[in-house]
Structures are given as C-alpha cells and as structure tokens.
Amino acid sequence: MLDIRGLSLSLGEFSLDGVDLTVDDGEYFIILGPTGAGKTILLETIAGIYAPASGTISLDGRDITRTDPKDRGIGMVYQDYMLFPHLTVEENIGFGLLQRKTEPDRIRELVSETADLLGIGHLLDRTPGTLSGGEQQRAAIARALVLRPRVLLLDEPLSALDAVTRDRLRRELKAVHRATGTTVVHITHHFEDIFALADRVAVMQDGRIAQTGTPDEVFRKPATEFVAAFTGMENVFYGVSRVRDGEATIDLGAITLRTVTAVEGDVCVGIRPEEMIVSREAFESSAVNAFSGSVTEIQQNGIFSRVVVNAGLPFVAVLTRQSVARLGLAEGEEAHVTFKASAVHVFPR
Structure with missing residues (x-):
C-alpha cells in the first residue's frame, strides 16, 4: 500500500x-x-x-x-x-x-x-x-x-x-x-x-x-x-562460537554458553533479562545454561526489580518485587541463574 x-x-x-x-x-x-x-x-x-x-x-x-x-x-x-x-x-x-x-x-x-x-x-x-x-x-x-x-x-x-x-x-x-x-x-x-x-x-x-x-x-x-541493545536486551557479551552438529558452544572467557546457531567465530550474544530464571538453589529444568554466583545489585523499578547476579559475568534479570521477597534475595547472597538455549541470540561481530 x-x-x-x-x-x-x-x-x-x-x-x-x-x-x-x-x-x-x-x-x-x-x-x-x-x-x-x-x-x-x-x-x-x-x-x-x-x-x-x-x-x-x-x-x-x-x-x-x-x-x-x-x-x-x-x-x-x-x-x-x-x-x-x-x-x-x-x-x-x-x-x-x-x-x-x-x-x-x-x-x-x-x-x-x-x-x-x-x-x-x-x-x-x-x-x-x-x-x-x-x-x-x-x-x-x-x-x-x-x-x-x-x-x-x-x-x-x-x-x-x-x-x-x-x-x-x-x-x-x-x-x-x-x-x-x-x-x-x-x-x-x-x-x-x-x-x-x-x-x-x-x-x-x-x-x-x-x-x-x-x-x-x-x-x-x-x-x-544494535537492535538487541536498543530494545533492552541488557545481557550483551562478546565471545567465540564453535558449531558442531547444529549446536554451538560460545566461549565468553569466564563461562561457556550453549545454544543453537550457525554463526561461528567472533560473535556477540544477547539474552533478555526476562528470560533469566533466578533461584537460591540450583534450578532443575531442561534449560542447558545454569550458573551459580552472587547477587551484586537489586534495583527497585516500580512493580519490578532489576537483579544483577555475578556468575563469572554480570547477568541482569527482571523479577517482580514479590519474587525477590519470596526468594529472600539480597546483595551479597548466593544465587543461581538459569536460561534456555533458545534464549541466547547470536550475532556476528
């Protein structure tokens, strides 16, 4: 038209x-x-x-x-x-x-x-x-x-x-x-x-x-x-992707992610904050990316809270204030982050 x-x-x-x-x-x-x-x-x-x-x-x-x-x-x-x-x-x-x-x-x-x-x-x-x-x-x-x-x-x-x-x-x-x-x-x-x-x-x-x-x-x-960063995909990291049989491991230095992509070599990866599952104990699920670390920041933002968990890299998650209270999350406390392979978006650098 x-x-x-x-x-x-x-x-x-x-x-x-x-x-x-x-x-x-x-x-x-x-x-x-x-x-x-x-x-x-x-x-x-x-x-x-x-x-x-x-x-x-x-x-x-x-x-x-x-x-x-x-x-x-x-x-x-x-x-x-x-x-x-x-x-x-x-x-x-x-x-x-x-x-x-x-x-x-x-x-x-x-x-x-x-x-x-x-x-x-x-x-x-x-x-x-x-x-x-x-x-x-x-x-x-x-x-x-x-x-x-x-x-x-x-x-x-x-x-x-x-x-x-x-x-x-x-x-x-x-x-x-x-x-x-x-x-x-x-x-x-x-x-x-x-x-x-x-x-x-x-x-x-x-x-x-x-x-x-x-x-x-x-x-x-x-x-x-650019689109990932502009639309609020706060977890943006750089690494090296190696693909085998359609699955990729991405070396980010401190940790390694798993996902499905055909992009190899130097890459940028992004994970949206709302794709992150935060727990006090290791979370049992089919998600292949799970890391332990500690809470470094909790920022209140209306009904939601922005939670940063350092698990080798600073992962940003978005939780309701009720979830933060229910989990007993606090700065300096241990926490785990979990996310699916499909939550990892890969862009060539």
Whole structure:
C-alpha cells in the first residue's frame, strides 16, 4: 500500500540512506530508533515536505515521490500539536476541509463526527489555549483524520503527555484505528506504544532500516547487536562460537554458553533479562545454561526489580518485587541463574 524504495536524503546531521520499507493497507506501523536515526525526516519525506535525493515513494501503486503534499492523501500530526491559537477547536479541525472548499454543512458534519470519535465533541467552541495537552493532541489528530487520509503519519504524538494521559490516548488511538481502518505510521520511543498499538515495527539506525517485523519478532529475535541493545536486551557479551552438529558452544572467557546457531567465530550474544530464571538453589529444568554466583545489585523499578547476579559475568534479570521477597534475595547472597538455549541470540561481530 505504501512502498518506499532506496530513499536517500541528507539534511545537516540527519539523513536517510537507502531506506526500503513497505506498509500494508490498514496496518498500524511503528518506527523506533534513537535520536538522529532519521525517523522524522522519513515521515516528512513521505508527506512531501522534503524531496529525496534518490529513491521512490509509492502509494496504492502510484508514484508520489514528486507529488505536491496536498495531493498525496497523507496527513501528519506532530508532537507539539501545531494548532492555530486564534481559531476554535471546530475551526482548527475543519481548516483543511475549508481549504478544499467543502460545503459548510458538510464541514460541520465531518468535524462533529471526527471530534466525537476522539472524545472532544464537547470542546468544539473552545480555543487551544484553554485545553489540556491530551485534548490539544486529540484536536490535532482530528484535524488530520477529518480529511480521510490514505495514510496518517504520527510524529511522537504521545511524548509530551503525562503517563496517565498517554495511556488513555494510546487506548483511544487503538479504538480510532479499529473504527476507521486508516493506515498509520507512528514514530515513538515508548516501548509501551509498540505492544499496545503496532501490527509491525521497524527499527532505524543511522538513516537505515535495521530490522522490520512484528513486535514479538523484533524484541524476542533481534537481527543485529544494535537492535538487541536498543530494545533492552541488557545481557550483551562478546565471545567465540564453535558449531558442531547444529549446536554451538560460545566461549565468553569466564563461562561457556550453549545454544543453537550457525554463526561461528567472533560473535556477540544477547539474552533478555526476562528470560533469566533466578533461584537460591540450583534450578532443575531442561534449560542447558545454569550458573551459580552472587547477587551484586537489586534495583527497585516500580512493580519490578532489576537483579544483577555475578556468575563469572554480570547477568541482569527482571523479577517482580514479590519474587525477590519470596526468594529472600539480597546483595551479597548466593544465587543461581538459569536460561534456555533458545534464549541466547547470536550475532556476528
């Protein structure tokens, strides 16, 4: 539905470098990446704000690479709302329809329908300065959505909001997407957005797409060391892999891991903290990687605790606070870590 091929562009320190990306019709697609990866430039180039140096953008099979932004059928919403302060919410939402010379009665009808969809139908007579951040963001989304775009681009729409408002608007975005079927491309750095909203995810690195897949594929099976580290795979180590009969032993110096991989030689390995089983006694299971050590750190983080066990290498695990208390874990105490061979992800160096 939206097909991007070989898109390249440089703007100062930000750039796109041969971006390839396909977004399916009706999909909620999220783009993740560090600051400077080129996420906003990619969205603005799709919208037509910038012309690429090379590459193509196609929408519904039509090349729109050089098409005027107003003729692309694409809407864009920024994190800072960009509402007109002197216009009412109703006038802000209907502004694009007015520019299209839509009949006034039809404008009122569409504005009312879209405002109700976003839960701001009762605010149409207000001005942006009298609204909360969440209400302003709803108005900005309504202004883009009322034009019935083929693609809606969202540039970190929840970042400026407090946690409670962000969670509420996240649920509303999901409901709006379900109700309208609009194709959405959404930039974020909040992992919660990905699991709550995304059908698929792309991770950007230095102006390129590092990996694309479902949220589970990207977080559980990262394709590169960068993706593993960026998505929170804290246990990242370097070693040497030796493969025999499809099984590998990975020498990390202090310890040796076992896994299944075809990657040999110098490697990087990653294990997600939630894949770690921590126990006070040796844990009996089918997991082939089991090590004893001592707890060096316990850090409380809301309902979860980050536990570090030094077992030759510092393994990070995530446990509930109740589990930490039940196990009697404490800094300086002996502990065991256990994890399956399938939890070890291997990347060539």
